[in-house]
Amino acid sequence: MIKAVRGTRDILPPVAGAWAEVESKVRCIFRRYRCEEIRTPAFEESELFSRGVGEETDIVSKEMYTFTDRDGSSITLRPENTASVMRAYIEHRLDQRPGIQKLFYIGPMFRRERPQKGRYRQFHQIGAEVIGSDRPEVDAEVITLVYDLLQETGVDDFRILLNSVGCSDCRPVFLARLKDSLVSVKKELCQDCQRRSETNPLRVLDCKVSADQQFIDQLPSIVDSHCQSCREHFEVVKGTLTDLHIPFTIQPRLVRGLDYYMRTTFEFTQGTLGAQNSILGGGRYDGLAAQLGSRIYAPGIGFSIGQDRLMMALEERCGQRRDSLDLFLAPLGVPAARLCAVLAHELRGGGATVEVGVDAKLKRALELAHKLNARYTLIVGDDEVRTGQFLLKDMSTGSQELVSRQHLLSKFSTATEHGI
Template identity: 50%
Template sequence: MASISSVRGFKDILPGETPRWHHVEERARKVFSSFGVNEIRIPILEKTELFKRGIGEATDIVEKEMYTFLDRGGEYLTLRPEATASVIRAYLEHHLYAEEPLSKLYTIGPMFRRERPQKGRFRQFHQINVEFLGQDDPRIDSELIFMLIHLLHTVGLTDLSLEINSLGCPECRPAFRKVLTSFLEDKANTLCEDCRRRLSANPLRIFDCKQKGCQEAITEAPCILDHICDECGRHFKEVQKNLNLLNTSFTINRKMVRGLDYYTRTAFEVTTNALGAQNAVTGGGRYDGLTKLLGGPDIPGIGFAIGVERLISLIPEEEAATLHPDVFLAALGSEARDFCYRLSNTLRLAGLKTEMDFSDKSLKSQMKRAHKLGCRFTLIIGEKEMKEKKAQLRNMEGGEQREISLASFSDLAACFKRLIQSPS
């Protein structure tokens, strides 16, 4: 029988990697609690309609990357390709906007997009999502970005660059779009095939294209920053002022546009050069029209998504500590093994990380095992020790060994706790 492998683009997170995941998630939760951001847990499956409306019918995600299927009830369901639409859905469905003027929410979990996998891109990947809903004060934007940068520093990242831009609003973007389209139409023959298609579908996206001809066409193209309305311009200036106030350095990337339809005004991205072609660790922006689009009242919002796999691949090795057992019990003879079997599980109840070997192996091989596991102490109990109610306690770091009395289990647990806490 051929063995079954995992689904393409779906990765196992192995025991050697989970400490890094814990590290990231724990730090994130701690930072969020300082900033008053509360966790919300949302389903992985939603009605397909939610993403079609929320993300945009014409986006690549909706057009060709969603895992969608027909449920037995005759309804189309989709494995979520992103979290924001779901969070907004929950926010509206449970009327959270009626409870507080500002809801600060985070969620951590898997997303699904059926893309071709490559470095830093998977079909199931994980995101840390944060959404601030209820207000459009530019101080909200800057605080969210400030928190994001703080979080990235906290998990150990350096050498990041923050880029921001403003994408305008429904008042000013359509006008800019016309200006841009008419400018690019003259250069259509220098654009790549994809961008010629974008010309009518979503001309802003041409800014993202890496093709030479398109890049050249874009360098002289009008910038959205020069065409946003006064209100958007003031908002963007305030965001910058506040970032400076919070000592958060940034660069303005006049060509940054984001791929999802719902973004308005502030857009931002954090990139690194250590990730290959998929260099965005995190990205986000304001989406003031989204709640209305999803059938709710008109409530402004802003959020970001961190790619956890990409983030973890950037964490320095030493940040992810591995867990070594405190003590290994090496038993010789069946009587000693029974004794150690009871003792090991008693010590564990007392909170000591304890290991032993059940097979009838030589002391030498048990010692090797203890060493391999990185145990700090080994307690050696053989037939002789059982008779004399004593045991050999060996410190695996220095190798010194002494005899201790096999008193009650609780005494032993207390003894080990003292030893473990003492500096080596």
């Protein structure tokens, strides 16, 4: 039998329904922030990611799905979406639209990671990129948006970790200090850190190996190296979040390994997925457009949430949902089935969720109506076809009433609005 490819999965009902529900909630929240949807292709020229995500990252060096197309060009399935959104912004000159561009996306990304619980090779991200301003107020607004987004989807026990990774003026100074300090402790650190000490010392700071922590804690803090303008920027972000009563913790070790990331960096962590786990990360990337070869000044800040993990967290909290069914039609016999097809169409047209049974045995039909969580069941036999009067059964109370076709249509015509 052919099965789904390792590291991928089917999102089945009713879980897929829960995904759609979260997505529609998220869309509402984005709309309130004037954040507009953007849909970029699932694959791009490989160079976009080697430039935009960074040659030295694990993503680009080990995890990308890259292939040579028939014309010889190198194509990659998107491992994340920031580079693609920035490419689209530049390509279509979105800087010429009014205001700053707040662009959100929801969709699958692809990385060849080792499969494990909660990690998939086709995974899903909900994210946004806000491009066109380097102001700290924008950073605070983005963090506020994420805060609303998690709260309103039902995740509430999260923590916000906040840092500023400096800018092209002050970070080199910090890096020099960091490298100096690493010389003496390097041999105590894990293999990865020893390599990173040379290639990308900032990444040492977010090593998760526990034996390394005592040494890493002694390393210099980037917060002490900020230049005047980075300090002012960070103060506004922190001050605005404080005004908004959004709690956060300064985490000086929260860094990003790439040069185009600057200033505000944040992470939201949450407790129910084992230890404190990151559910999303984000940050400012004022240098990305230049990194992609653009001359447009396009400072930006963004975030992405792993939807797979988000849904896991919500499931632990809310359990599985069940779709409701307004009305189950149980036709007994051929003329009844034909009438039910028409009735169902009329009722659905009025907004009701309707299912028509296919089993001619009344007992089995009622059992199914029960399993499908139907609120009402309508039994239609030859008598009902002849008289136009139907027996409507309330499944929660068991009570029955005789209704006409007209009565039925009006009762269910606003089913969704009134939530009967």
